Structures are given as C-alpha cells and as structure tokens.
Amino acid sequence: MAQGFPILSLVTWLPIAFGVAVLAVGNDRNPAPARWTALVGAILGFLACLPLWTGFSTATGGAMQFEELAPWIPLFNVNYHLGVDGISMPLIALNSFMTVLVVVAHWEVVTDKVAQYLAAFLVMSGLINGTFAALDAILFYVFFEAMLIPMFLIIGVWGGPNRVYAAVKFFLYTLLGSLLMLAAFVYLYHQTNGSFEILDYHKVPLGMTAQVLVFLAMFMSFAVKVPMWPVHTWLPDAHVEAPTGGSVILAAITLKIGAYGFLRFNMPIAPDASHALAGFMITLSLVAVVYIGLVALAQSDMKKLIAYSSISHMGFVTLGFFLFNADGVLGGLIQMVSHGFVSAAMFLCVGVLYDRVHSRNIADYGGVANTMPVFAAFFVLFAMANSGLPATSGFVGEFFVIMGAVKVNFWYAFLAATTLVFGAAYTLWMVKRVIYGEVANDNVAALRDVNTRELVFLVLLAACVLAMGVYPKPFADVMNPTILDLLKHVATSKLS
C-alpha cells in the first residue's frame, strides 16, 4: 500500500490546530483576530479536502483510498488507520464546506466568548472528518465520542434559554448509544483474535445471535444519532436551543454520522441480521417519515419545525439503506448530502430572521417578503428544496429512494411518497405564514434585507442545491462503485 501525502490527516488535524490557534489569539474584548484566524482555518480546511475529490478514483470499486496506516496502541493492535471510499469522501467534503459557512454565519451574531465558540467549531470539524475517515474501530470511537464535548459546549454555552437541559440530554442520549457500540467492538475484537480493523470486522463470520446482538448494540448508537423514531426526542430540544451554527452542524453533519454508521458498521458486519431486521428498520423509518412529518405540521416554532422535518428526511435515508438495492442506497446517500445543504440553508435563514427579531415563533412574522425581498426569494427556494421540488437537490434523493422502494414493496413506496405531500404541506405553510401576506407587525416592518455576508452563504448554498438538483451525476459517480461493492458484500451470508 503506497502511502502518499497524508491528506486525510491534514483535513482532520488542520482544523483542530487552527482551533487551538484561535484560542491562543482570542481575547474577549477584541474578537477580530480570532474571527479571521478561524476563517482562514476553515477555508484552508476546505481547500485541503479538495484533492480528495479530484484525486478520487472510481475505477477501483469500493476499495479504500488515500489510506494511512500507523500503529497507535500496539499492545491492543489499535492502529491509526484512515481511508475513504465513495461513501465517506463526499461527507468529508460536505463537512469541510459547512465549516466555512458556519464561520461566516457567526460573524456579527455571536459576541460572547467568540474565540471559544469558533475553536469549538473548528475542533469539531476536524473530529467529524476523523470520524468519517477512521478505519479502525477505536479510532472511530475516539473521534465519535470526542465530538460530543465541543457540541455539548456549543449547545450549553451559546444556546437558548433551555440550553442546559438540551445539552445534557443530547450528551447522555448519544453516550448511552455509543457505549453499547463500544461493548460490541470489544466483542468483535475477541472474535477476530485481536483486531480493531473495521475492514476485518466486515469479513469475520458471526452466528445469527451474535449478529443480531452486534446489530442492536450498534443500532442503539447510530439510531440515536440519526435520529430514528422513537429515540429522536433529543433532537428538537438540541436544535431549538443551539445557536444557529450549532443547528447547522447538527443537522447538516452530525446526523449523517448515524446514517454513515449503518453503512459502515451495521450492514457489512451483520449482513444476515440486517436482512432479518430490515422490516423493523423500514417500519421505524416509515414511522419517522409519516408520523414525524405530521408532527412537523403542528409546530409553531420555526426551528422545531425544521428539526422535525430533518428527522422525517433522515427517515428517508435509513429507509433507502435497508431496501438493499442500488437505487435505495444511492438515493439515501444523495439525500444525506442534499439534506446537508437544505437543512443548513433553512437553519441559516431562520437565523437571519432570529438575529433581527429575536423570535423563532411563526406567529411573530408575516409579510417578510415586503421588507426583505431578496431574503424571501432564497427562503422560498430552500423551502421548495425541502419539500422535494424537482430541479432541487431534495428531489433527486427522494426520487431514487421511492424508486428503490417500489422494487421491494409497493406500500413502502406509497407511504414514503406521502412525504412529498406532508413535506410540502408543513414547509410551504410555514412559508406562507412567515413570508407572504401583509406586514404583520412593527418588527417585520422594521426589517432590513440581507447584508453581503448573509448573501454570501445564501448564494453558495443555493448554488449547491440547484447544481445537485440539476446534475447529480458527479455525486452518483463517486458513490456508485462503493455502493455496488457494499451491496455485493451484504448479499453474502456470514453464517457458515
């Protein structure tokens, strides 16, 4: 295995190093140096991950690329092993991109403990990249858990009024799930005669009971993260109380780690259990799609509404995965990336309004289009993407998943397709109440339209949403070989 320039280490550690640097130059009275350092760090982090995209080879199938391997704890055979395939690479790119947006978005908004805020985001960005790139179970776990610390602080320090409750709930829910996964890793370590390599776990034969237990232990961890119904209750709390940047990263990135975990761990390690439990997974996913869609309809808080909409959309992702066909998995993956853009955009839009009016209540708005026409145009575009309008990225993923579902069972597809109705209903109804109509009150009348800084991230996200909606091929090309490999692997029974 040729080891070239360690790009993956760079995308992991560069943001973390800049996070430390931000703390070093930060000072509460003059936040400018911290801000600029963070921006430079975020942009460099994004640039560093570009070679991953350009240098990615689709000819090798699902093999890992850009691998780095070094012993870390030789005693337990734990290695510093990084590598990406068509599933993880786009997610790393997405995360690095979002970090730039988050730094831009915070600019005039966060004024308290700025350096710590930015450092938390940069450190988390690096840890997330590490999570996606890790090929060693313990390394994965370390990144996965370490991520909780900055997120806990982001929600708890800079969040809304009920932030402490939300932060603790977020932390404990996630920790409970992941510790069970750790127990599963220890079990697999002894099954493979002392290996923590994820790729070895893919190959180790396991009996049905063992597979089911391993599947459930990991399911606990990732289902909480996705989040799937019924362990989703931390998400609305965390989202509502988190600062805008926190919501963006939560929705756009950390939820994806849960879905990524299903593809990297559950399905290949326990293929027979995955097939046996597919009905269970699909049921939970459909409940999320339909029931949570209805719950979203009833929300009066914009952030809560988008949070529920996220859960519903993530239901699509898990539904796609457990259909076990190429359309479903590809649809799920595209939906993941697309949801990253769309949910981030929605949260940023709410953030724009919140910064001006300091309310997330739908009832406090009305007729925003009259005072903020440019903003309103973007908001409507993202709302359309959120409800899955063709030519936006939201459509592509949902379409593929529904196609995949039809091949398995008509009723799956039918129930999944209801999201196109519910999604449109709750999103557009919110748009109607917030954007259209007469100017509702003095606050709205006093609104100023978006400034250049806000325009930057709105335009960037709009471009991504449209580009992916019109021409998703680059993503599909990168993902497809890995998906086909994965499905071939999952179709082979591990029972001997």
Next chain:
Amino acid sequence: MNSATFSLATLAPAVPEMALLAFVSVLLVGDLFVSERGRHVTFWFAVASLLGTAALAAQMVGSPTVVTFSGMFVADPLSQVLKVAALLAVAVTLVYGRVYLQLRDLLRGEFLSLTLFATLGMMVMISAHHFLTLYLGLEILALSLYAMVALQRESVRATEAAMKYFVLGALASGMLLYGMSMLYGATGSLDIARVATSLGTAGSSRTLAVFGLVFIVAGIAFKLGAVPFHMWVPDIYHGAATPATLLIGSAPKIAAFAFVLRLLAQALGGMGSDWQQMLAILAAASIGLGNLVAIAQTNLKRMLAYSTISHMGFLLLGILAGTDNGYGSAMFYVLTYVLMTLGAFGMILLLSRAGFEAEELEDLRGLNRHSRWYAFVMLVIVFSLAGIPPAVGFLAKLAVLQAAWEAGFGGLVVFAVLMSVVGAFYYLRLVKLMYMDEPAGEITIAPRRDMRVLLSANALAVLALGIVPAPLMDLCARAITASL
C-alpha cells in the same frame, strides 16, 4: 543460615527505602531547629527527598527480579515502576498542598514527616514478598494516614473522620491478619512464593484456604474502598484537610494495587476461580453504587469519593480477569487514575484560599468566565474521569473492559458500560457549572507559580496520555509479564 548469607549486597535492592528512611529521620530532627519562617526549607527538603528517592528507584527500573532479606522483600520490575509512580505522586501532592497547608498553619514538620512515613509504608507494601512485610507496610502507611487526618485538632469534622478511619481501618487490618493466619494454617508458610506453590499440593487444606481467602478479599475491599466495604471513603474524603484527602486518594491506590496483586495474583493465583467471583460482585456493586450515589452529592470532595468507589470497581474489573493482560490493564488504570485524582484535587486546592474551602460543587460556578485555562484544565480531568475520549480515562476503561471480556465476564462489562452513562451525568454537571453558569461568588486562583505550572502539566499529561498511550501501556505490560 540467614546470617551466613548476609552481605552488604543483599541490601542493595532496598536502597530507595533506606534512603527515604534516612531522609525522614533527618527531617524529623532537622525540623526541630528550623524557625517558623524557615519552614519552607523543610518543605522543599521533603519534596527533594521524595524526588531523590524516586531517582534512586528509577535507576533500578528494568533490572531483573531480586528477592532478598530471606524472601521477605522483592525488587522486581513491577515494584520499581510502581514505586517511582507513588513517589512522584506524593511529591506532586505536597506541591499542590503547600499554600493550603501554610494558610491553615498545618505546614509543619509533623505533616511532612507523616507524609514521608506514609510513602515509606507504600514502598514496603509494593516490594513485599511475605505476608508480614505486606502487613508491616500496610500499617506504616495506615498509621501515618490516621495521624495525618487527625492533625487538624480543632476541626470536629477532621477528628470524627480520623476516628472513623482508624476504627474501620483497624477492623480491616484485623480481617487481613485473620485471613493470613488461615492461609498459614492451610499452607504452613507466610512467604508469598511458598504459599503459591504449596496451595496446589495435596498437603494443603482447600477449605481452610478458601476460608482465609474470604477474609483477605474483605480486607482488600476495605482498603480499596469497594462496596460493601466503602462506608469510610466519603466521610474521610470529606472530613480530612484537602491535601490529606489527596494523599489518601492518590498514591496509596498504587500501593493498594500492588498489595492486591501480591496477595491475589502471586500468592493465591491458584485459587483464581474462587476470588474472581468475589471480585466480580465487589466490582459490580462498586460501579453501580458509586455512580448512582455520586449523583446526589453537592460536595465536590464527597462526589469525588463516590467516583473513587466506582473507579475502584473498574480497577477490580481488570484484576478479576486474572490474566497478564488484565493485570497490565489494571496497572495502567491505577496509574492514570492517580494522575486524574491529583488534577481534580489540585483544582480544589488551587481555588481554596484562607478561610475558604472550594469544596462545594457550587464553588466552581462560572469558572470559565474567570479563567478559561483552568476551566479547560478541569474540563479535561472531568471528561477523563468520565471516560470520554480523547482523554486517557477512556483508554484505561477500554483496557480493563476488554480484559474482563476476554476472561468471560461479558455481562459485567455491559453493566459497567451502562453505569458509565450514569456516571457521565454527574461529571457533566460539573462542566455545566463551570461553563454554562455565571459566577455566583468570588473565585480566586492561588497565585503560586509552581502549582499552576504543575497543575497545567498534569492536565496536559492526562490529554497527552490519551493521544499517545502506547509507551505507558507497554511499560505496564512489560512490568507485569516480567514480574509475575
């Protein structure tokens, strides 16, 4: 026979102990001639003698096993590593406690010489190769600690704690002695190596040995503070002056680990299947109760006491595996645990000032507002105690968990893992107080530079060991395989 083989060379393995004894004698006499103003001379002399002894012990690291004093005393790689660690831990304790003791007029020759005597006791325990040496070391340590807790004469709480500590400690020592006498009856020897060999032979009575084992395990559980023999821990931690608490909570755990290893792994290794079951119950009870009760605490020292109980449960998880892998993991666990404890109590000492003990949870409120750096220091230590990566506490837990799993205690591992979530809750509360609440009272940070530097280094070590654990882990594994 003994006199025939005596030569100066047979003393060589015990040079660190003898050096420390010499130092402490000098200190005892010298302190009489030192005026109140020159007290810092004796203080630094004590620190220097600890470091000097550590240097002597460190020179012996890596040398092969030597048994001397007619089989009473052993110097093996395990003991050398543990001694260095214990000596350094005590030295750090003294530096952390200096200002606190000075302000309370406790920084006197008594405290320092008791500290050094306690250290000597630990070293004897660590190097014991005979039940009597083991007991001798234990009592030197325990008597010094009893006196140290009682040193705060005018404090009712401290006196009560000392009383409790003494009575319960004496009870535990009694149990140990009783167990040892049973083993003597069963095997006809008090020498660890000979007990081990004769246990397997037909001549020894198994019933008697198991009977003795029960008492020995109970005594061990007392000394470690494992449930259901844990009652003294919270009261002593709370009642003693914080530097004394720190001394009780840190380095003696290293000695206790050696103590458990000598008794169970070396002497009674042949009865592994018997004591594994007992330790499993002790471990499960400690992890469960320690974590649950810690939630209800409002006093930081009491909370850390219950956290200690649960950590001792984790330590037992490694020991009960009964394999080299398990002992090595437990050793790594105890060393990192001591490092974390030093940091946690170091913070309490740093925030305490004249007439004010920063020992309530509330006293940490809004620390981040006051000092970003020390809030971070505490954050690292707290997350390490909770077992959240990347701090070293996680890897230590992982090591003992995998060892216990390997030995077939899968159910216990899952239970321990679930209780960690409960544990995370009260650690999180601490982080919440520091970061998410506004300061309520005044926070002062002791201006002493020695302590600030050391405490910062302590926290960074906790973090660095989590990122680069391999050298220490290897050291532990090598020490265990070379010694057992």
